[in-house]
Amino acid sequence: MPSETVTLEGHIIDSLLLPRVLDEIVNSGNSYDIIELTVGQTNEDASIARITVTTETDEDLVSLLDQLRVHGANPETVEDANIAEADLDGALPPDFYSSTNLETDIRINDQWIRVRHPEMDCAIVVEDDTARTIPMGEVRKGMRIVMRGLGIRALPLEKPRAGSRSEFEFMSSDISSEKPKGLMLDKVAAQMRVIKKSGKRIMWVAGPALIHTGTAPDISALIRAGYVNALFAGNGVAAHDIESNMFGTSLGVHLDAGVAAEHGHEHHIRAINECRRHGSFRAAIDAGVFQDGIVYHLVKHGCDYLFGGSVRDDGPMPETVTDMNEVQPRLRELIWGRGGDDLVGYCIIVGTMLHGIATGNCLPASVPLVCVDINQATVTKLMDRGSWQSIGIITDLSLFVRELVERLAPEELQRATN
Amino acid sequence: MPSETVTLEGHIIDSLLLPRVLDEIVNSGNSYDIIELTVGQTNEDASIARITVTTETDEDLVSLLDQLRVHGANPETVEDANIAEADLDGALPPDFYSSTNLETDIRINDQWIRVRHPEMDCAIVVEDDTARTIPMGEVRKGMRIVMRGLGIRALPLEKPRAGSRSEFEFMSSDISSEKPKGLMLDKVAAQMRVIKKSGKRIMWVAGPALIHTGTAPDISALIRAGYVNALFAGNGVAAHDIESNMFGTSLGVHLDAGVAAEHGHEHHIRAINECRRHGSFRAAIDAGVFQDGIVYHLVKHGCDYLFGGSVRDDGPMPETVTDMNEVQPRLRELIWGRGGDDLVGYCIIVGTMLHGIATGNCLPASVPLVCVDINQATVTKLMDRGSWQSIGIITDLSLFVRELVERLAPEELQRATN
């Protein structure tokens, strides 16, 4: 029966790597033999485990090794990765290696090469001496694709150790609305300050409830204070933001009085039409169509932004990207920077499942991610998608952002309108 | 076929009273004849409607009249109310009149008498020349109980008219988390200020999430500032509040660090035990068992409070009232004041369905009621129970209370971090 020995190193017991590896083996119907286990005697020491796994078929072994790799258990056998040429445009050879969002090396010509832009559910393409992830839609015939099997190793994120507390540790990750909220706000604010100071970018992913709840002025304050370097959102965020600055309403509700506006439901349509008439946000701003709000501040402060279209959009706004095949490359550019080497340092998702999952799918595991939503199911789902480094906060996004401004940029607070 | 004419007055069209009355008649399978309808020609004028309803049986007519009375449609026939003697302790004669939470008059000896302490789902007992509501459990044999039928009239609350805006109007009542939150906070804060200034009492009804989310210091600030005159809560609020002041934890979670406390789950049990050893909150405070928190401030500032027990309680705390037959009279005392004539002016329910519904059941319709919860179903349910004057706010109670303190008592804000 086919077998292979894998090794696992680090704080593998209390980071749960070893238990997970054993679980995966048994759950997949296979068996293991622990041939070495040296446990860190004290809580400072690392441990090492060597485990021989045995499966019934070669195919099962390949599958199992793929799976253990996610937890950082890499095969001892060192061979070059298997490479195959793509035989079609836009599709992969059937046994392609499907990537994770962890740092990954592949072995070519007896050398381990780091894969550029780790992202899950992609393939890995080898070009000369370099390797990078590639979504299946961008594959072109003849590209050299990494196949499942040996010659691939993943470097798992260890959970930060209790006892060696850093700014980026967080409280126990079970998700509940009944957590100390002031404390969580302090923590997120502190992390943002550290990231900003380090020169890394902070990315926001936002849903339209931001506008309906009257939170746009607070986001604008954060833009002015330099805490919003990139924004990913849907057409509705732009539409309602501009509507609220043209008409004082969001979905027709007067934000300064909370009463349904006269004929309010039309306002977003008229806002979109007006922007379309000008052709771009900047042109509309230059023409004085709107003079405040999130879009206004993004444009004025030169922030990166991307409005990705969806099936429910009205209009859409002139800069909304309507083809999904174009949105995802633009999203990757937002995440990795235009040159591809300026990875965002922090990502915060507020009030959107759709754009949040899209971002979670593209983001490498190493970027701290905070999900804020009033709906527990949304937060749970965002945390469930392989973005296991996420922090989920069940709260009211409007008050959350307001309190964040009070901590990060109190001088920007203007309480006048909301 | 039995019939009766009812009259309805006021802004009966845009307050929806007339449509509702017509709906009730048709939905109950009966029919109507509008014999007079004088409509206020402009939006300032009141209207009047006289409607003859016809049913198949006398019993149906009595039922229908009861039902229309809730909407303020009172029968034109004026007779004394039917009175029967209770034939048993603790139960009512089968055809008793079941009260609403509206101001109600009954007719005795050709006189309309105002019923004291309007509350829904009670009976009305007549004693000499006075009438008051009485829950069935307090009925004693021989008491004179008002029966269904004529001689009863209800005075509906008209919805405040748009156009004649007052402090106690609110935005459209559909419940959603996507409402302008800053605005809602401004409104609630303004209402509380008005009530406090008027000398009326503000009543809070609170669930344990207040403590778990680290909000006790903010409630304490509101107690100090005079915005909490009465508190109704469960045993858990007292237990976790005192736990957090004895041990720094709530349900074993360190409120200043958010990490699970060493052996934390025991803390609330030890807190309860310690209070039981002292016999009362005051005795425990005098002995220095705890020196801060909600219970501490309630006792120190002489506020009214009531901790009502439940089947899930540990302990319970020494002052928790364990018998439900005793809790409800105590709750009515909290609402109406010790002398029975100092009705609370404002009621705010945060984070509790159980104690919230209990309060909603006892409260007269005239008291403005605000329900704050992160769960839409809880808010909807609290608004569904006849407390139709309620305002439901779906938000994070912790941040809501914090923002309320910032508006009402910023000088009390201490504790920088939460």
Added chain:
Amino acid sequence: MPSETVTLEGHIIDSLLLPRVLDEIVNSGNSYDIIELTVGQTNEDASIARITVTTETDEDLVSLLDQLRVHGANPETVEDANIAEADLDGALPPDFYSSTNLETDIRINDQWIRVRHPEMDCAIVVEDDTARTIPMGEVRKGMRIVMRGLGIRALPLEKPRAGSRSEFEFMSSDISSEKPKGLMLDKVAAQMRVIKKSGKRIMWVAGPALIHTGTAPDISALIRAGYVNALFAGNGVAAHDIESNMFGTSLGVHLDAGVAAEHGHEHHIRAINECRRHGSFRAAIDAGVFQDGIVYHLVKHGCDYLFGGSVRDDGPMPETVTDMNEVQPRLRELIWGRGGDDLVGYCIIVGTMLHGIATGNCLPASVPLVCVDINQATVTKLMDRGSWQSIGIITDLSLFVRELVERLAPEELQRATN
């Protein structure tokens, strides 16, 4: 001051049309004068109201008339509609009339013409003697667009009267999970039977939870039995449906055992890749890639379907439409039939907010719409978007569909796999 008289007819009091009209007028800061009100004396008779509204400016009057029109209050002044030529491609003249989802007539050359394909938030374009709605993106320079003002009339849906019960009435519309579920299922099943018998099409709009909960076999049973004539869904529904038929998993969870599949998260990617390799669902089916499931049955039974892409898609599947500018016209075709004259007779949305809102936006008000979701906020939101004829059911979509099959097509039930 500018003024106009509007008339309103039908069951305007208990259908709440009159109260709403008066509310709109007062809320918008304007005033009214009821110059005639003839009320149906009994519950069988219709009423008529004539109301003069007065505003401060002509612009306000145009706005207010637009708004009252939504409730069926049409101006008495009869003039031709104002027409303007589009001055740009893809945008409208600033004062265009923004359509509702009600049947609408416009007046041209002294004739009332019915507008084809009523849909909200569109413009109306006049071509020769016909008029139709047009989304702003499809506008081309020179098109003749209807402007706001006179010459437009909307025909509101009256709420079905209690007392004249039909199959398409429903219980009181407040949304709660605590409704009699068996009864609601009986009602929906009965409505579907009536629609099917009438020869009209039934449209489903579905989210991926259908697949994750193991409900695909039940939907397939309904397809076989003729209760699914058109399906609108996202890429994920196709991906997980085919994954589950290729690998027995959905998002890597074994649907027949509920345990996480070995390397399961890859399965959907491999399923998509395999379909892309074949180029279409039919080609993949012909090649034997999958032999059961929703997509299989849709193709085999010649049902209409549309998979609309989104920013979070992997792949996507070969037939997923990725450009939003193409999805919406395709969705309208699904709704109105290929020839544009075969409007769906019933629409049921299960487990999707995104595609549900998209559908609600395009659907005329006359199509009965049922929204099923386990999340109250989702149901509330779907009902909030102008689709006021909706019925919201808060329940578990999986058990809901199963019980629907038991009522509609018990002979198709095969319990084997789930």
Added chain:
Amino acid sequence: MPSETVTLEGHIIDSLLLPRVLDEIVNSGNSYDIIELTVGQTNEDASIARITVTTETDEDLVSLLDQLRVHGANPETVEDANIAEADLDGALPPDFYSSTNLETDIRINDQWIRVRHPEMDCAIVVEDDTARTIPMGEVRKGMRIVMRGLGIRALPLEKPRAGSRSEFEFMSSDISSEKPKGLMLDKVAAQMRVIKKSGKRIMWVAGPALIHTGTAPDISALIRAGYVNALFAGNGVAAHDIESNMFGTSLGVHLDAGVAAEHGHEHHIRAINECRRHGSFRAAIDAGVFQDGIVYHLVKHGCDYLFGGSVRDDGPMPETVTDMNEVQPRLRELIWGRGGDDLVGYCIIVGTMLHGIATGNCLPASVPLVCVDINQATVTKLMDRGSWQSIGIITDLSLFVRELVERLAPEELQRATN
């Protein structure tokens, strides 16, 4: 510095016992030294670990040992337990040992004695040679109470091993509404069949939504079929169940038509009054007051039941226990049987947080527990309270129970009423 060595045995790595023990030590700020770790080499073998823990103070050590004991890490030092006499009625000596819901032994006179009726958050009282848990309220002066420290050992439940599947294993425990529902139903039905066959009792804990959703006939079917041996619920379940059988309504909503009943809100009050007039459920049944429903079947089939009062109750019903000090002992009797030795074999909580938490608090860890609710937060909370053997199912309780009847007692199905 004080230290002690603890041992841990079994599948301590993949049952996560060892990782948790190490976590607790480090999180509490202490340190460890693994002095022995013999790991089961294959997945069949057990492991053993011996860990020396060191703390700063003796008090810390006692605390830490208490905490590790919950995970089955018991001290090697074997001494008799420390016993102290209660110095007060109704309270415990400050350093009492607070019990867990695990099987527990205490050491007295050099003998390990099994503690009767394991329940969390209680004390342990020693009487002659026996030991049992006791809630603090039942303590009487002079009782011999076990104190914190040595001489106590807990026997943790190991999670069932994957690979050695039994009927009582379940799918991965993360809670989501998007799980295969048919499969979960099959599993719960199979477990209930096994329990019933084994002669053990099945306990239900139910909320009023059961009645509002029209599910009472299905519960009645399960009572008749022998799948409901004990029921714990609130006053509202009895009130609305009897209301629905007297009037056909629940909270005034006609269960056979879903329309609000004429004067419906009174019905529950009249139902309660009628039962109070008869003094007991049996007397009311004998008098013909109601002839069907849950209460009727419980009485007729001699099932155990307990209706525990709450602050929001109307009435209450004659058999509702209003004093919480009486409810909890009655609940323990329901759980352990009248003689105290007939522990329930299965517990299912449907649609109630209050009574569910009460039950979870009293139940030993060994009883399989299923929580069914449409609200994710409720399910999460019920699973969070130390009832870690729970299975949470987010679904519609009405359809869940209906599908359960179809699996367990199809012959009892009568569709007539819902």
